[in-house]
Structure formats: C-alpha cells, structure tokens
Amino acid sequence: MLRIGPHALPVPLVLAPMAGVTDKPFRLLCKRLGAGLAVSEMTTADPKLWGTRKSRLRMDHVGEPEPVSVQIAGYDPAMLADAARHNVDHGAQIIDINMGCPAKKVCNVWAGSALMQDEALVARILPAVVRAVDVPVTLKIRTGWARAQRNGLAIARIAEDSGIAALAVHGRTREDLYQGEAEYDTIAAIKAALKIPVLANGDIDSPRKAAAVLRQTGADGLLIGRAAQGSPWIFREIAHYLATGTELPPPSPTEVRNILLGHLEALYGFYGEQQGARIARKHVGWYCKDHDAAALRAAVNASEEPRVQLDAVRAHFEARELLAAAA
Numbered sequence: 162m163l164r165i166g167p168h169a170l171p172v173p174l175v176l177a178p179m180a181g182v183t184d185k186p187f188r189l190l191c192k193r194l195g196a197g198l199a200v201s202e203m204t205t206a207d208p209k210l211w212g213t214r215k216s217r218l219r220m221d222h223v224g225e226p227e228p229v230s231v232q233i234a235g236y237d238p239a240m241l242a243d244a245a246r247h248n249v250d251h252g253a254q255i256i257d258i259n260m261g262c263p264a265k266k267v268c269n270v271w272a273g274s275a276l277m278q279d280e281a282l283v284a285r286i287l288p289a290v291v292r293a294v295d296v297p298v299t300l301k302i303r304t305g306w307a308r309a310q311r312n313g314l315a316i317a318r319i320a321e322d323s324g325i326a327a328l329a330v331h332g333r334t335r336e337d338l339y340q341g342e343a344e345y346d347t348i349a350a351i352k353a354a355l356k357i358p359v360l361a362n363g364d365i366d367s368p369r370k371a372a373a374v375l376r377q378t379g380a381d382g383l384l385i386g387r388a389a390q391g392s393p394w395i396f397r398e399i400a401h402y403l404a405t406g407t408e409l410p411p412p413s414p415t416e417v418r419n420i421l422l423g424h425l426e427a428l429y430g431f432y433g434e435q436q437g438a439r440i441a442r443k444h445v446g447w448y449c450k451d452h453d454a455a456a457l458r459a460a461v462n463a464s465e466e467p468r469v470q471l472d473a474v475r476a477h478f479e480a481r482e483l484l485a486a487a488a
Contacts, residue, residue: 163197163358163382165255165327166297168228170197172400173382174371175329176389177362178203178232178257178301180264184440185221186427190420191389192226195396197382199230203259203267206235206244218432222252230255232301234262236271238285242293249294255326256294258286260316261301263335274335277306277316287323297326301362301384304347307336311344317351317359325357329384332363339387348378360384366395368402368409375403391447393420414485418478421448422471429467438465445474452481 163173176183176191176199188199204219205211211220222229231253233244245256260283262273269275276283291298300320305311313330320328330351332343343363352359362384365371371383389395394412401409412420424444429437445454445461460473 163327163360165198165228165299165358168198168255168297170382172197172396172403173360174198174396174399175360175382175384176200176396177329177384177386178259179386179390180262181443182390184218184431185225186424186431187393189225189427190424191393191396194393194420195398195400196385196389197396198228198255200257201229201231203232203234203262204244204248206233206237206240208240208243208247211247220248220251221431225252228254230257230299232257232259233290234259234267234272236276236282236286238282238289241286242289245290245294245298249296253296255297255299256290257299257301257329258290259301261303261329261331263303263338268335274303274306277302277312277335278310280312280315280319283316284319284323287320287325291324298324299327299329300325301329301331303331303333303335304344305334308334310334311347313347314351314354317355321355321357327358327360327381328355329360329362331384332361345374345377348380352379352381358382362386365399368399371399372403391444391450393424414478414481417448418474421445421474425467425471425474434467435465438467438470441467441470445470449477 163170174197176196178200180202183202191199202219210216229252231248235241259273260276267273302316304313330348332348348361358381360382361374361378361380366388398409425441428441442462457477461470
C-alpha cells in the first residue's frame with residue numbers, strides 16, 4: 162500500500178497532473194474508475210492570479226474524495242510557501258510541487274522543470290514549502306534538465322533531506338519533452354537511493370506495462386498521465402492486473418458511451434454550457450481515438466450547444482452498436 166504522510170492510498174496508482182486535463186470533472190471520474198489519488202492541474206503561486214476564474218475553478222475541491230492533492234508552480238520560495246498555505250486553507254490535503262513541466266511558457270518564467278537547473282534554489286524552495294504547511298508535500302521532477310545534465314538523483318536527495326513525503330519521477334529530461342522512451346533505469350537508481358516513496362511516470366499505457374515498470378524500477382507506485390486521456394478506466398484495469406495477474410475485458414461500447422456522456426455532462430455543469438462544450442471537444446477526440454469517429458468529432462467541434470454534442474455522441478455509439486450487431 163502506498164502511503165503519503167497519513168494518507169494510505171487503496172491502490173498505488175495516481176492520476177498525474179496535466180494542465181488543461183486534470184480538472185475536477187476528470188479527477189472525480191478517474192477516482193471513480195480506480196485511481197488511488199488524482200492530482201490537480203498546476204495552480205500558480207502568484208497571488209495576483211488567485212482571483213481569476215481559471216484559478217478559482219482549479220482550486221475548487223468541494224465534494225472531492227480524500228485525499229485532495231493540489232499542485233503548485235512557481236520559482237520563489239516565499240511565494241510557493243504562501244501558495245501552499247493558501248491551497249491548504251482551501252481544502253488541499255497534499256501539496257505537490259511542479260518541477261517537471263517542460264512547457265516553454267512555464268520554463269521561461271523559471272518554473273517547472275527549469276528549476277532543476279538550479280539545485281541551490283531547489284534546496285531553498287523545498288524546505289520552505291514543507292515548513293509552511295502541516296500536510297504532506299510531494300514533488301514531481303524529470304530525470305534532468307537536459308540529456309547532458311541528468312541530475313534527477315541529486316534533486317531527489319535534496320527532496321528527501323528537505324522533508325518531501327513522496328517523489329514522482331518522469332523518466333525523461335526536459336530536453337526530451339515527451340519523445341523517445343522513458344528512462345526507467347534512472348528511476349530505479351533514484352528509488353534505490355531514497356527511503357521515501359518514489360513513483361514512476363512515463364509511457365505507462367497498459368496493465369502489463371505497469372507491472373513491468375514496477376518490476377524494473379522498484380517504484381512504490383505509478384503516475385498515469387496521457388494514457389488516461391480518453392481511457393480513464395485504465396486505473397481499474399491496472400489495479401485488477403496487479404492484484405490478479407489477469408486482464409479485464411475492455412469496456413463495452415455501451416459503457417464507453419455512458420462514461421463519455423457523464424463526463425460531458427460534468428464538464429457543462431462545472432464550466433457552464435459554452436465553455437464546457439469547448440473543453441468537451443478534446444475529450445471526445447480522446448475517447449474515440451481508437452476507432453473511426455470523424456463524423457462525431459466534426460459534429461462536436463462545430464457546436465457549442467451541449468444538447469447537440471450529446472445527441473452526436475448518442476448517434477455515434479448507436480451506429481457502432483448496429484454495425485456490431487450486423488457483423
């Protein structure tokens with residue numbers, strides 16, 4: 162069982178924080194479908210932006226199953242400490258620090274994985290945040306800033322010495338973005354050097370791959386990111402395989418339809434109909450990535466009316482069922 166501070170997770174599977182993806186509707190869905198923990202989208206440490214609608218929505222955790230984990234991003238130790246306190250005051254039970262995001266707009270302001278270039282700054286940030294709150298603080302990193310600067314192990318040791326409760330490692334450098342294969346050997350070396358829990362992240366897209374990564378790295382748990390987009394049931398599939406050694410059958414088209422419809426309804430309710438309909442477009446594309454859904458994507462992308470989008474989804478899956486029955 163994976164333990165982060167006082168929180169014992171029922172399964173060692175965590176929905177990785179992804180900007181624009183791991184909003185409250187998606188976190189709730191992934192938790193319902195087997196994730197032991199779901200980390201929020203990164204929230205800014207800049208207090209000037211906390212009052213924006215985007216920030217308010219990202220800090221909405223009402224009704225969310227415990228424990229609630231909130232990721233913060235920034236570069237200034239005092240500002241990050243204040244952000245941690247602010248989020249705890251608004252319901253966070255775990256604070257996660259982002260030192261893994263490779264996006265240019267994040268790195269250009271010396272946040273995310275850019276922080277890995279400055280180990281001295283990391284050594285000021287981490288204890289400042291840990292001291293600021295009475296909840297566990299976790300950290301997400303990469304294996305390094307660049308292929309020639311794989312200092313993930315050095316950062317990991319700083320993290321453990323600073324009181325970080327658990328460490329997640331994406332098996333790529335910032336230079337690699339999401340290209341190439343994840344470096345599981347580097348994650349294994351980090352795990353072997355630490356006493357705190359280490360979670361492996363990167364390219365974990367099936368139950369068998371999950372089991373293989375756990376064996377190769379010795380990690381205490383797994384972070385699942387892109388593979389959950391359009392397939393939130395991957396958590397229950399991995400959990401079942403780890404527990405039994407057997408694979409669950411894939412969800413039926415009917416179940417996929419019902420999960421998708423429920424997800425879209427949650428988006429409309431959370432964001433409002435117009436914004437929710439716009440956000441729904443990418444999710445529909447992800448749910449249908451494994452089969453021909455050009456007409457559905459075109460219909461959903463052309464509309465900002467929830468009723469039209471929902472009718473298009475129902476029609477698409479009804480047509481799939483008819484084709485399957487006729488085969």
